[in-house]
């Protein structure tokens with residue numbers, strides 16, 4: 001599937017297309033290519049090329065962190081496919097990284113039918129370096145001032 005440039009898809013719009021909140025089902029439906037790589041190749045959790053629909057993810061992540069990282073990168077692919085440079089998943093707190101985190105939090109919550117607050121608490125308790133918050137008060141439309 002080819003996503004139109006600059007489209008800011010929501011989790012619910014993605015569900016309408018794919019029929020799933022599960023990362024692996026979504027990846028299959030959208031034709032995203034996922035490659036697992038070792039820490040020696042990639043020392044971030046994951047990286048994606050939003051325009052090409054490519055995700056590279058570390059092969060040493062626990063199941064929960066793997067799912068969150070995939071969902072984060074899916075968020076970039078469906079929201080930020082107008083950005084031409086690869087996006088690293090790191091402690092970068094730019095607007096687009098926060099948008100991808102919010103997208104992933106919502107996707108994990110809906111996939112497991114648990115509240116978003118519970119997802120945030122679990123991830124922050126288990127993986128403190130993520131430093132997530134769930135304040136959906138930020139502007140989600142203007143990424144022109146991003147600081148990639």
Ligand SMILES: [Zn+2]
Nearest residue numbers: 088089097100
């Ligand atoms: Zn990211």
